[in-house]
Amino acid sequence: MVKIHADFTVETTPTKPIEGQKPGTSGIRKKTKVFMEGTYLANFVQSVFNTLQEENVPVQGGTLVVSGDGRFWNPEAIQIIIKMAFAAGVARVWCGTNGLLSTPATSAVIRMRGGKGYEPFGGFICSASHNPGGIDDDFGIKYNCENGGPAPEKLTNKMLEWTAKITELKSCSKLPDFDLSKPELYELPGGKFVEIFDCVSDHLAVLKNCFDFEGIKKLIAHPQFSMTYDSMCGVQGPYALRVFEKELGAPPGTCKNATPLPDFGGPSSAWHGHADPNLTYAVELVKEMGLNKEGNKVETGKAIPCFGAAADGDADRNMICGAQFFVSPSDSLAMIVANADLIPQFKSGLKGCARSMPTSAALDLVAKKKNIPCFEVPTGWKFFGNLMDSGTSYFPGKETYTPFICGEESFGTGADHVREKDGMWAVMAWLQILAKKTEAAGKLVSVEDVANAHWKEYGRNYYARYDYEGVDKAKAEEMFAAMEAQVGQLVGKEFQGGLKIKINDMFEYVDPVDGSISKKQGLRFIFEDNSRIIFRLSGTGVAGATVRLYLEKYEPPTGDLTQHQFEVVKPLAAIALELSKLSSYTGRDAPTVIT
Numbered sequence: 001m002v003k004i005h006a007d008f009t010v011e012t013t014p015t016k017p018i019e020g021q022k023p024g025t026s027g028i029r030k031k032t033k034v035f036m037e038g039t040y041l042a043n044f045v046q047s048v049f050n051t052l053q054e055e056n057v058p059v060q061g062g063t064l065v066v067s068g069d070g071r072f073w074n075p076e077a078i079q080i081i082i083k084m085a086f087a088a089g090v091a092r093v094w095c096g097t098n099g100l101l102s103t104p105a106t107s108a109v110i111r112m113r114g115g116k117g118y119e120p121f122g123g124f125i126c127s128a129s130h131n132p133g134g135i136d137d138d139f140g141i142k143y144n145c146e147n148g149g150p151a152p153e154k155l156t157n158k159m160l161e162w163t164a165k166i167t168e169l170k171s172c173s174k175l176p177d178f179d180l181s182k183p184e185l186y187e188l189p190g191g192k193f194v195e196i197f198d199c200v201s202d203h204l205a206v207l208k209n210c211f212d213f214e215g216i217k218k219l220i221a222h223p224q225f226s227m228t229y230d231s232m233c234g235v236q237g238p239y240a241l242r243v244f245e246k247e248l249g250a251p252p253g254t255c256k257n258a259t260p261l262p263d264f265g266g267p268s269s270a271w272h273g274h275a276d277p278n279l280t281y282a283v284e285l286v287k288e289m290g291l292n293k294e295g296n297k298v299e300t301g302k303a304i305p306c307f308g309a310a311a312d313g314d315a316d317r318n319m320i321c322g323a324q325f326f327v328s329p330s331d332s333l334a335m336i337v338a339n340a341d342l343i344p345q346f347k348s349g350l351k352g353c354a355r356s357m358p359t360s361a362a363l364d365l366v367a368k369k370k371n372i373p374c375f376e377v378p379t380g381w382k383f384f385g386n387l388m389d390s391g392t393s394y395f396p397g398k399e400t401y402t403p404f405i406c407g408e409e410s411f412g413t414g415a416d417h418v419r420e421k422d423g424m425w426a427v428m429a430w431l432q433i434l435a436k437k438t439e440a441a442g443k444l445v446s447v448e449d450v451a452n453a454h455w456k457e458y459g460r461n462y463y464a465r466y467d468y469e470g471v472d473k474a475k476a477e478e479m480f481a482a483m484e485a486q487v488g489q490l491v492g493k494e495f496q497g498g499l500k501i502k503i504n505d506m507f508e509y510v511d512p513v514d515g516s517i518s519k520k521q522g523l524r525f526i527f528e529d530n531s532r533i534i535f536r537l538s539g540t541g542v543a544g545a546t547v548r549l550y551l552e553k554y555e556p557p558t559g560d561l562t563q564h565q566f567e568v569v570k571p572l573a574a575i576a577l578e579l580s581k582l583s584s585y586t587g588r589d590a591p592t593v594i595t
C-alpha cells in the first residue's frame with residue numbers, strides 16, 4: 001500500500017452543453033480528437049454522475065470501476081475520470097493494470113470483486129469496441145450499472161438530458177496522476193483509495209465457475225488437437241495468454257497479436273486497425289484457418305489448426321472457426337444452446353435463451369425442441385440484461401424469465417455469469433463442447449462435426465449480413481423513411497422464385513420485465529417460407545451511416561445443407577435491393593463487408 005498526501009479541493013468550472021452526446025447502441029463513440037477537445041469527455045462524465053445522483057445511486061462513499069480497452073487516449077481519459085469521480089464523492093476507484101479491463105471483465109469485476117461492503121455501484125468502460133483506435137480514429141465511453149451491464153435506455157436517456165442542460169464540471173484537479181502500470185493500493189486522505197489490480201484474475205475466477213478447465217486441458221493436450229487465438233492487438237491479449245497458454249497448457253505461440261496496442265496494430269496491420277473478428281477483418285486468423293474472406297476453402301501449404309478464434313478490441317466479441325470452416329455467429333449461438341448440457345454452468349438445466357431480432361432463427365428451433373423460452377430483443381446487449389435479472393433481487397416480484405444464454409449476429413455471445421457479451425466465454429463454451437464430445441466419442445470431434453450434426457437435426461438457417469459503411473446519412477435516412485412509409489402495403493407481394501411477403505413491419509420491442517418500449521428497431525420483410533430480409537441503421541458508427549442488411553433462408557434437415565451461405569441468400573439480396581432502392585439512394589452497388 002502506498003500512502004499519498006493529496007489535495008482533494010473540488011474545482012468547479014463552468015461549461016456549456018456540447019452537441020452529439022447521445023448514447024448509441026453501446027455508449028457514445030466519436031473521433032478521438034472530439035473527445036480530446038475541450039471538455040467533451042468531462043461533460044459526458046459529469047452528466048453521468050449527475051444522473052446517478054438524481055437516481056439515488058450510492059455514489060457518495062461508493063466504489064467505481066474505471067478502465068478500458070487500451071486504445072489511444074485511454075490512460076489520459078482514465079486520469080480525468082478518477083479526478084471527477086472523487087469530486088462526485090466516490091471513495092474508491094478500481095482500475096485494471098495499465099488501465100486495461102476487457103468489457104466482460106469489467107462486468108465480472110463490478111459483479112464479483114466486491115465484498116466487505118465495497119460492491120461497486122458501477123463502472124466506466126473507455127472503449128469504442130471494434131472501431132479502430134488512434135488519434136485520427138475512434139474513442140468511446142459507456143457506463144455500466146451495479147449489475148455489471150450497460151446502462152438501460154431509461155438511464156441513458158436521462159444522461160442525454162443532462163448533457164443538454166449541464167452548466168458546471170467538478171473535478172479534484174489537484175490530485176496527482178496515478179501510476180496504472182502495476183498492481184497497487186493507493187491510500188489517500190479521508191478514507192479514499194485508488195486500487196490498481198491484476199486485470200485478468202476476477203474474470204478468470206468467473207470462467208472457472210462456468211467451465212471444467214481440466215476437461216478442456218485434456219482436449220488441448222490431445223495429440224491431434226491444435227488451436228490458434230487472435231487477440232488482434234486488442235485488450236484480450238493478457239487474458240488469452242493467461243487462460244490458453246498458462247491455465248490450459250496450450251503451446252506458446254497459440255496466442256497471436258497478444259500485446260494490446262493503442263491503435264490495435266494500426267493501418268499497417270493486416271486488418272488495418274479494425275480489431276473486429278469477422279471474415280473481412282480477422283485477416284490473419286481467416287488465412288491461418290485455410291479460408292478466404294468469402295468463407296471459401298483455401299490451401300495454405302501449412303498444417304491448419306483444428307480450432308481458431310478471435311476477439312475484438314474490448315474482447316466482448318468472438319469469432320469461431322474450425323479447420324477451413326467458419327461458424328456464423330447465429331449458428332454458434334444455436335449450437336452452444338443445443339449443447340448446453342455439456343457445460344457445467346448449466347448443470348441444473350438451461351432456463352432460457354434470447355437473441356437480437358436480426359440474429360437468425362436457428363436459436364428458436366433449438367429452444368422449441370428443448371422446450372425453453374426464447375426471447376427476441378432489439379440489437380444491443382443492454383436488452384438482455386433486464387431478462388437475465390428478472391426474478392432476481394433487481395426486479396422483485398416480477399415473473400422469472402431468466403434466459404441464461406444470449407447472442408447476436410454481430411459476433412456477440414454470452415451468458416448470465418456477467419452482463420456483457422463475453423468473447424472468452426464463447427470460445428470456452430466451444431472448447432468445452434468439443435472436449436466432452438471428444439471424450440464421449442473416443443476420437444477427436446471437430447467444429448465441423450458439431451455443425452453438421454446440428455444442421456442434420458434442426459435444418460440450416462443460411463445467413464449473411466451486408467454492411468454498407470460510411471454512406472451519406474441523410475440519404476440513408478431517406479431510404480428508410482421511404483420503406484417505412486410503405487410498411488404493410490407489400491404484404492402478399494410475390495417475387496421471383498415464389499417468395500411471398502408474409503409480414504412487413506418496423507420492429508418494436510416491449511420489454512417483458514419493465515414494460516419499456518423501444519420503437520423503430522429495424523424494418524422486417526418476412527416471407528411465407530420464413531425467409532427474412534431486415535434493414536437497420538447501425539448505432540455504433542462514427543462517420544456517416546452504416547446500412548445493415550440481414551438475409552436469412554431456412555433449409556430443412558432433408559434439404560441441401562452443404563451450400564455456401566453467401567450463395568444461398570443472393571436471391572434474397574436482389575429482392576432487398578429492389579425493395580429498398582439502395583443503389584439509387586446511396587450510390588453503392590456492393591456492400592463494404594459481407595459476413
Ligand code: G6P
Binds near residue numbers: 025
Ligand atoms: C455493439 C453492441 C451489440 C450490437 C453491436 C452492433 O457491439 O454491444 O449489442 O449488436 O454493437 O451494433 P450496430 O448498431 O452497429 O449494428
Ligand code: ZN
Binds near residue numbers: 103313314315316
Ligand atoms: Zn466489442
